[in-house]
Amino acid sequence: MKCAALTGISAEVIKELKRGRPRTLEVQSAHNVITVSGVDPGSHLFMTDVDRDDLAIGDNGIIVDVLSIGITMKRIIEFSYGSHFEERERMAARIQVRYCANSSVKEVSPLETIQPTTVEVLKVTCCHAG
Incomplete structure (x- = not known):
């Protein structure tokens, strides 16, 4: 199955999702926001704790069902010494997901740089003793 991938997600968040309850995540890294912007509610998404640059065949993660998506822009203005100010904008994506299955990257x-991260994944249906 080919699907979009969120990378660099904390192992604790993935463990929490495996408990089966829907969770809302906020991602701020540019590559994850770009990936989320191309996903629709009702589709599947691959999530892994592996960094995007290190993503390779055989890496493990989970497949989640996308329940809802919201993309927001935050503007921050900082003043210093009364005459100098700095304005920044930060885009973030909030995504509500529910665990579907364990999976492994096939391709x-x-x-x-400015394209969604996509992978071909396999659902993992058994565990291997190590």
């Missing part, structure tokens, strides 16, 4: 699409 990674070429990683481009």
Whole structure:
């Protein structure tokens, strides 16, 4: 199954999702916001704790069902010494997801700077003793 991938998600968040309850996450890294912007509610999404640049065949993660998505822009203005100010904008994506299955990366699409991260994944249905 080919699907979008969120990378660099904390292992604790993935463990919490495996408990089966829907959770809302906020992602702020540019590559994850770009990926979320191309996903629709009702679709599947691959999530892993592996960094985007290190994503490779065989990496493990989970598949989640996307329940809702919201993308927001935050503007921050900082004043200093009364005459100098700095204005910044930060885009963030909030996404509500529910655990579907464990999975493993079968193939990674070429990683481009301003494109969503996509992978081909396999559902893992059994555990291997190590």
